Amino acid sequence: xxxxxxxxxxxxxxxxxxxxxxxxxxxxxxxxxxxxxxxxxxxxxxxxxxxxxxxxxxxxxxxxxxxxxxxxxxxxxxxxxxxxxxxxxxxxxxxxxxxxxxxxxxxxxxxxxxxxxxxxxxxxxxxxxxxxxxxxxxxxxxxxxxxxxxxxxxxxxxxxxxxxxxxxxxxxxxxxxxxxxxxxxxxxxxxxxxxxxxxxxxxxxxxxxxxxxxxxxxxxxxxxxxxxxxxxxxxxxxxxxxxxxxxxxxxxxxxxxxxxxxxxxxxxxxxxxxxxxxxxxxxxxxxxxxxxxxxxxxxxxxxxxxxxxxxxxxxxxxxxxxxxxxxxxxxxxxxxxxxxxxxxxxxxxxxxxxxxxxxxxxxxxxxxxxxxxxxxxxxxxxxxxxxxxxxxxxxxxxxxxxxxxxxxxxxxxxxxxxxxxxxxxxxxxxxxxxxxxxxxxxxxxxxxxxxxxxxxxxxxxxxxxxxxxxxxxxxx
RNA sequence: GGCCCAUUCGUCUAACGGUUAGGACGCGGCCCUCUCAAGGCCGAAAUACGAGUUCGAUUCUCGUAUGGGCUACCA
Numbered sequence: 001x002x003x004x005x006x007x008x009x010x011x012x013x014x015x016x017x018x019x020x021x022x023x024x025x026x027x028x029x030x031x032x033x034x035x036x037x038x039x040x041x042x043x044x045x046x047x048x049x050x051x052x053x054x055x056x057x058x059x060x061x062x063x064x065x066x067x068x069x070x071x072x073x074x075x076x077x078x079x080x081x082x083x084x085x086x087x088x089x090x091x092x093x094x095x096x097x098x099x100x101x102x103x104x105x106x107x108x109x110x111x112x113x114x115x116x117x118x119x120x121x122x123x124x125x126x127x128x129x130x131x132x133x134x135x136x137x138x139x140x141x142x143x144x145x146x147x148x149x150x151x152x153x154x155x156x157x158x159x160x161x162x163x164x165x166x167x168x169x170x171x172x173x174x175x176x177x178x179x180x181x182x183x184x185x186x187x188x189x190x191x192x193x194x195x196x197x198x199x200x201x202x203x204x205x206x207x208x209x210x211x212x213x214x215x216x217x218x219x220x221x222x223x224x225x226x227x228x229x230x231x232x233x234x235x236x237x238x239x240x241x242x243x244x245x246x247x248x249x250x251x252x253x254x255x256x257x258x259x260x261x262x263x264x265x266x267x268x269x270x271x272x273x274x275x276x277x278x279x280x281x282x283x284x285x286x287x288x289x290x291x292x293x294x295x296x297x298x299x300x301x302x303x304x305x306x307x308x309x310x311x312x313x314x315x316x317x318x319x320x321x322x323x324x325x326x327x328x329x330x331x332x333x334x335x336x337x338x339x340x341x342x343x344x345x346x347x348x349x350x351x352x353x354x355x356x357x358x359x360x361x362x363x364x365x366x367x368x369x370x371x372x373x374x375x376x377x378x379x380x381x382x383x384x385x386x387x388x389x390x391x392x393x394x395x396x397x398x399x400x401x402x403x404x405x406x407x408x409x410x411x412x413x414x415x416x417x418x419x420x421x422x423x424x425x426x427x428x429x430x431x432x433x434x435x436x437x438x439x440x441x442x443x444x445x446x447x448x449x450x451x452x453x454x455x456x457x458x459x460x461x462x463x464x465x466x467x468x469x470x471x472x473x474x475x476x
Numbered sequence: 477g478g479c480c481c482a483u484u485c486g487u488c489u490a491a492c493g494g495u496u497a498g499g500a501c502g503c504g505g506c507c508c509u510c511u512c513a514a515g516g517c518c519g520a521a522a523u524a525c526g527a528g529u530u531c532g533a534u535u536c537u538c539g540u541a542u543g544g545g546c547u548a549c550c551a
Binding site for chain 1: 509
């Protein structure tokens with residue numbers, strides 16, 4: 001049963017697209033608010049637009065929410081299954097004279113709108129339906145005449161008390177008698193929202209700024225419904241780097257795209273939480289518990305924020321740095337497409353590469369490099385590090401390594417340095433080509449750690465294979 | 477067009493009338509170093525503009541500019 005002293009909030013996506021990061025942030029703030037206050041987080045799917053809503057998109061949104069850790073307490077409720085409720089509410093509003101039927105056709109309305117536009121005036125619905133006596137309205141409806149149901153808006157200004165923006169007043173002239181129910185009988189968005197928020201006992205509406213201008217409609221509706229008016233908190237929009245509302249044009253705008261990029265759910269969660277909210281102090285990396293403990297609406301900012309993928313990636317690397325090795329291994333393994341070494345080696349490789357990767361995808365690649373010999377060598381590296389005498393040096397080194405009694409970071413490094421000295425070159429002259437030989441690339445973990453992890457057999461095999469691909473050792 | 481919202485380093489943000497305007501990402505430098513990272517230290521970088529109110533404005537008010545949102549029988 002609903003506890004009247006506990007807040008109830010909701011996230012209400014409409015399944016006309018995948019879960020957008022803006023929507024995810026809204027859901028996240030609702031969740032944090034609910035957890036902080038001991039309230040309840042309800043999920044409601046707004047699928048009243050039968051033309052645009054798609055079932056598979058609902059499933060996609062649900063799975064993205066689960067992945068991100070956006071768990072709800074009640075729902076999902078589907079508006080498409082609650083039409084009786086809306087119908088009854090519309091009936092009641094009609095009965096009480098708070099709403100009325102209007103019989104204009106869409107074409108007539110369109111013409112009026114165009115006329116107003118041409119005259120340079122703001123369009124408003126004529127209000128003709130208001131004047132139709134109830135019995136006539138009833139009769140025409142029963143006769144099957146197509147009509148919509150409109151709300152009778154009050155003539156006074158409507159005030160929205162927003163927890164983030166303060167008091168916002170909307171002049172009465174700006175508000176139209178908007179449509180509650182379409183001529184086909186389908187209830188419309190604003191109507192469903194208010195009926196549902198009332199029915200579900202929603203106490204706080206936390207949503208995007210794009211709904212602020214709709215809020216006076218909702219206030220009027222709640223009043224007409226005789227329902228308590230929830231508190232509102234309108235969040236600033238999330239923008240792309242060009243300061244336009246974030247969308248597909250900006251690249252990844254959907255949660256699952258970031259998932260596919262290798263962003264960890266906890267990193268995205270943390271990043272999104274900080275887009276518009278600052279807990280105070282200088283902290284950037286916060287645990288879920290800390291966020292739940294410290295989240296309050298009064299620390300949420302009103303201005304829009306630009307989504308910065310660069311910072312997200314940094315945050316991801318911070319989570320990678322803090323993750324237990326076995327867990328990081330588990331999460332990276334799916335990306336080790338050409339195999340991974342045995343677990344003991346893999347766990348050590350994790351530690352070696354942890355500070356060098358920003359995603360499990362990169363880690364997976366690093367793991368694979370231990371299981372598979374390089375198939376080619378970075379051309380730039382060859383050019384830079386392979387000199388005429390390099391082959392000879394490497395051959396000498398290989399022979400020396402071959403007879404090493406023990407194979408460790410220290411012993412192999414000593415062997416290489418001794419070789420270099422004997423050949424009269426700096427250690428770097430050997431280190432770089434050896435890295436190229438063993439890994440195929442010029443950058444990576446400290447060489448002798450790699451050598452030890454690879455083991456004697458693999459290291460020597462890769463070294464000799466490399467020797468075959470470069471100019472033959474010149475004789476002394 | 478009308479209505480509404482927003483405006484601190486390039487970006488995310490702190491500073492609830494008095495601060496050398498703080499932190500983080502990114503950027504540059506130095507240190508560390510076999511490379512690349514990570515890490516440490518240092519640095520450049522902001523109160524959109526104009527009026528008020530006030531002894532004093534990033535902070536309060538009003539205008540301007542810029543950006544955004546809404547203005548459907550979409551959500």
